[in-house]
Amino acid sequence: MVVGEFAEHRELIIIGGGPGGYNAAIRAAQLGIQVTVIEQDQLGGTCLNRGCIPSKVFSHAAQQVASVADFQSFGICVGTPAVDFAQLISYKDQIIQRLRSGVENLCQANKVEIIRGRANFINDNRIGVELGHRFELFDFNQAIIATGSTAVMPSTIGENDRILVGHTVYELNEVPEELIVYGSDAYALEVACSFHKLGSAVSMVLDNKDFSFDHTINRELRRVLKKDKIKVYRGYQLEKVSSDSNYVQVGLLKNNQKEISLSGTHLYMATALQPATTSLELNRLGVKCSDHGFIQVDKQLRTSVPSIFAIGDVTGGTFSATKAMKQGKVAAEIIAGKPSEVDLTMMPTIVRSVPPIATVGLTEEEAKEQGFQVKTSQFSYSGNSYTMISNQKSGVAKVIKDNNSDLLLGVHTIGANAIELIGSGIIALEMAGRDEDLRFPLYPHPSYNEILLEAMEGLSDSAIHMKPVESQLEKSK
Numbered sequence: 001m002v003v004g005e006f007a008e009h010r011e012l013i014i015i016g017g018g019p020g021g022y023n024a025a026i027r028a029a030q031l032g033i034q035v036t037v038i039e040q041d042q043l044g045g046t047c048l049n050r051g052c053i054p055s056k057v058f059s060h061a062a063q064q065v066a067s068v069a070d071f072q073s074f075g076i077c078v079g080t081p082a083v084d085f086a087q088l089i090s091y092k093d094q095i096i097q098r099l100r101s102g103v104e105n106l107c108q109a110n111k112v113e114i115i116r117g118r119a120n121f122i123n124d125n126r127i128g129v130e131l132g133h134r135f136e137l138f139d140f141n142q143a144i145i146a147t148g149s150t151a152v153m154p155s156t157i158g159e160n161d162r163i164l165v166g167h168t169v170y171e172l173n174e175v176p177e178e179l180i181v182y183g184s185d186a187y188a189l190e191v192a193c194s195f196h197k198l199g200s201a202v203s204m205v206l207d208n209k210d211f212s213f214d215h216t217i218n219r220e221l222r223r224v225l226k227k228d229k230i231k232v233y234r235g236y237q238l239e240k241v242s243s244d245s246n247y248v249q250v251g252l253l254k255n256n257q258k259e260i261s262l263s264g265t266h267l268y269m270a271t272a273l274q275p276a277t278t279s280l281e282l283n284r285l286g287v288k289c290s291d292h293g294f295i296q297v298d299k300q301l302r303t304s305v306p307s308i309f310a311i312g313d314v315t316g317g318t319f320s321a322t323k324a325m326k327q328g329k330v331a332a333e334i335i336a337g338k339p340s341e342v343d344l345t346m347m348p349t350i351v352r353s354v355p356p357i358a359t360v361g362l363t364e365e366e367a368k369e370q371g372f373q374v375k376t377s378q379f380s381y382s383g384n385s386y387t388m389i390s391n392q393k394s395g396v397a398k399v400i401k402d403n404n405s406d407l408l409l410g411v412h413t414i415g416a417n418a419i420e421l422i423g424s425g426i427i428a429l430e431m432a433g434r435d436e437d438l439r440f441p442l443y444p445h446p447s448y449n450e451i452l453l454e455a456m457e458g459l460s461d462s463a464i465h466m467k468p469v470e471s472q473l474e475k476s477k
């Protein structure tokens with residue numbers, strides 16, 4: 001390997017061009033900083049190339065397949081939908097390519113320098129970059145580590161192309177005939193719903209008794225999964241997995257006793273994640289990390305080494321692009337000398353299942369545990385005129401407030417357009433809104449927005465399209 005003799009100087013170096021890295025880069029450039037991003041693979045990182053974007057192409061296709069069943073009601077005649085998987089993959093690749101070019105163009109327009117190579121630290125002001133057969137050195141004033149995470153497959157599972165994780169499941173070239181999904185998180189649920197609609201026979205195995213949503217959402221989810229004939233096994237631990245070139249066999253334990261065995265053509269496994277730091281030589285810096293190796297940061301994304309910041313999956317906690325992007329912008333602002341910080345309290349959870357789920361804030365159970373005097377209200381999708389028109393009657397929106405202060409604590413929705421609806425909930429919670437703040441505005445009619453309005457009105461027993469509760473009838477006597 002040819003090693004460069006002199007170290008070139010850069011103001012800010014960002015290692016990793018995923019959503020965390022490129023958001024940090026563009027914000028820093030906007031604030032007048034000279035920025036260099038070092039990326040060993042593709043700009044856009046996991047999210048754009050293997051995660052958020054490909055998974056959403058699949059879930060959108062699944063939603064489209066589901067909606068064909070409604071066409072007949074509108075007098076639109078089409079046959080039974082058939083999925084051309086090769087075309088879907090080609091579409092996914094086109095979307096990734098287009099979005100990636102968009103990120104490249106934005107970086108160029110903001111004069112962000114992109115270096116293609118693998119970076120590692122020499123010391124707390126110097127980075128080495130492997131560029132094919134060359135090794136270049138760069139000094140920097142500040143660096144941001146944005147290298148993401150990788151899935152850890154338990155060593156007992158063994159390797160087989162039929163055993164899939166988040167980073168590989170959307171790279172399949174065929175629709176699995178029989179897919180076993182092991183896990184109860186957002187990723188697993190999305191995999192189950194998407195592949196089910198695309199033609200797989202799906203069984204879901206939950207390691208927990210239920211999903212981790214509010215119990216009202218869990219109940220509606222249980223109903224729709226049952227209606228959709230997705231078989232769900234609850235509270236099972238994975239005991240063993242064996243596989244050959246055609247099948248995967250899974251042994252499951254419940255309370256360490258009853259064993260059942262499932263077999264399918266493919267298995268999706270929810271896995272733990274580890275920080276992508278092995279190639280960085282962090283030991284040369286003395287950056288403080290958690291027991292699992294995630295880099296510890298404060299609310300301004302500073303690590304224990306003053307010249308080094310870290311953002312995104314590599315900092316552990318919640319693994320999401322939403323978080324990585326926000327942290328990227330905040331780190332850049334801090335480096336530019338602006339006051340800024342990250343607060344993840346009102347981080348939404350979204351799942352593009354069929355139907356989708358979107359939640360923000362506390363569940364009813366969490367609010368009670370935290371000692372709030374809780375009042376809840378829920379409005380069923382079937383009571384809304386636009387869900388009736390569009391034949392999307394499955395779903396419910398639930399809102400939770402503190403009865404002492406009237407402050408909103410949580411908004412939870414399952415049903416069509418849930419993810420688009422949650423925006424108002426996020427803003428309301430972030431602005432410390434009360435239910436009256438959300439009852440006051442004018443909501444367009446007829447529209448899905450009115451689902452949230454009616455749920456809010458329900459908190460003061462004043463929803464128009466909800467039957468009166470017993471206590472109200474008593475009062476009016």
Ligand SMILES: Cc1cc2nc3c(=O)[nH]c(=O)nc-3n(C[C@H](O)[C@H](O)[C@H](O)COP(=O)(O)OP(=O)(O)OC[C@H]3O[C@@H](n4cnc5c(N)ncnc54)[C@H](O)[C@@H]3O)c2cc1C
Binds near residue numbers: 324
């Ligand atoms: C299937 C799936 C679906 C998902 N869906 C969603 C979703 O809907 N919503 C959501 O918010 N999140 C979602 N996520 C999570 C999201 O993708 C990640 O949280 C996000 O990509 C993390 O961003 P990041 O910038 O921290 O890291 P990454 O996106 O992983 O980017 C890190 C980059 O650093 C580069 N790199 C690593 N080491 C080096 C090195 N030494 N030198 C140079 N470059 C290096 C890598 O090549 C990579 O490009 C999903 C993930 C998966 C797998």
Ligand SMILES: NC(=O)c1ccc[n+]([C@@H]2O[C@H](COP(=O)([O-])OP(=O)(O)OC[C@H]3O[C@@H](n4cnc5c(N)ncnc54)[C@H](O)[C@@H]3O)[C@@H](O)[C@H]2O)c1
Binds near residue numbers: 151270321
């Ligand atoms: N809709 C989605 O598919 C999706 C996917 C990922 C993240 N998100 C967002 O991430 C946030 C956190 O999600 P969470 O509440 O499930 O908590 P989390 O990020 O802490 O993850 C919980 C579990 O999800 C699994 N997981 C995490 N990252 C994964 C990955 N890259 N590939 C496969 N499995 C992975 C792991 O089993 C993990 O233990 C939420 O805000 C959610 O909106 C959504």
